[in-house]
Amino acid sequence: MDDKIRRIYIPMTESGFYILYCLQQPQHGYGIAQQVKKMTGAAVTISAGTMYGTLSKMEQDGLIRFCREEEKRKLYQITDLGREILDTEIRRIERLYKNSKGENCDE
Amino acid sequence: MNKTEIKVFTIADYEEEEIWLRQQHQKGWKIMKMIPPCFYIFESCEPEDVIYRLDFRNREQSEEYLQMVKDFGWEYVGQCVGWLYFRKKADEAQTAEESELFSDNPSKVEMITKIVKTRIMPLTVLFLASVVPNFIRFLDGEYIGPWGTVFGIFTAFMFVLYVYLLTHCGLKLKMLKKKYEC
Numbered sequence: 514m515d516d517k518i519r520r521i522y523i524p525m526t527e528s529g530f531y532i533l534y535c536l537q538q539p540q541h542g543y544g545i546a547q548q549v550k551k552m553t554g555a556a557v558t559i560s561a562g563t564m565y566g567t568l569s570k571m572e573q574d575g576l577i578r579f580c581r582e583e584e585k586r587k588l589y590q591i592t593d594l595g596r597e598i599l600d601t602e603i604r605r606i607e608r609l610y611k612n613s614k615g616e617n618c619d620e
Numbered sequence: 621m622n623k624t625e626i627k628v629f630t631i632a633d634y635e636e637e638e639i640w641l642r643q644q645h646q647k648g649w650k651i652m653k654m655i656p657p658c659f660y661i662f663e664s665c666e667p668e669d670v671i672y673r674l675d676f677r678n679r680e681q682s683e684e685y686l687q688m689v690k691d692f693g694w695e696y697v698g699q700c701v702g703w704l705y706f707r708k709k710a711d712e713a714q715t716a717e718e719s720e721l722f723s724d725n726p727s728k729v730e731m732i733t734k735i736v737k738t739r740i741m742p743l744t745v746l747f748l749a750s751v752v753p754n755f756i757r758f759l760d761g762e763y764i765g766p767w768g769t770v771f772g773i774f775t776a777f778m779f780v781l782y783v784y785l786l787t788h789c790g791l792k793l794k795m796l797k798k799k800y801e802c
Binding site for chain 2: 526527528541542543546555558559560561562563564565566567585586587
């Protein structure tokens with residue numbers, strides 16, 4: 514994985530993580546926001562400007578790609594690179610979670 | 621009924637502008653059109669609590685962006701020198717984030733960085749490359765005759781205006797950035 518991409522995206526912002534997570538299925542910006550709001554019991558709400566900015570940047574960096582258009586809304590989906598970043602991030606969060614419970618991670 | 625207000629907001633005063641537009645709407649004046657540099661045309665309406673938000677897009681707004689902002693419940697009001705104006709009824713925003721265009725600090729800081737890069741930096745270059753040399757020529761008494769005096773006074777005026785604007789905007793944006801960076 515590109516070192517520069519790694520520096521930018523790991524660790525990820527909370528909004529960034531949820532957006533990438535949701536894009537395992539094709540989805541448009543507002544759809545992602547609704548899904549995140551539902552998943553987190555409205556603890557994480559992503560607003561329009563943040564959503565648009567994050568999607569544009571992730572598309573530019575190759576983490577997601579445009580997949581199709583529905584009624585003027587662009588649908589995006591995760592790429593292999595995005596998948597790699599997401600998995601790395603999930604492992605990092607799992608480690609944090611374990612450690613926070615006082616457990617140690619295996620070598 | 622319409623009214624026109626003259627009010628000056630610099631590029632760093634967008635949060636004040638949002639509050640002012642909201643207050644106008646609460647008093648029953650709904651913004652219709654912004655005409656650069658400082659004219660605001662309002663239409664009378666029912667007094668209502670409506671949140672206003674400004675986004676600095678420079679010239680890169682797209683259909684896709686406008687559609688997305690609309691999806692999030694914002695009404696597009698219009699644009700004025702690189703700024704897009706949006707509004708939403710206060711009671712339609714259920715959470716603090718829904719009353720904002722930018723829900724996290726990195727994206728707020730990013731907008732500020734964009735303002736500095738596309739507006740403040742070019743203005744600074746113009747200031748150093750043109751306003752300052754002209755002003756020095758004026759101080760050296762190089763502008764002679766009635767037209768020279770007129771141009772000299774104009775140069776001095778521009779110098780003062782630039783110094784004020786660059787200092788005010790520079791400091792204000794720095795302060796805003798600091799507020800959102802922690």
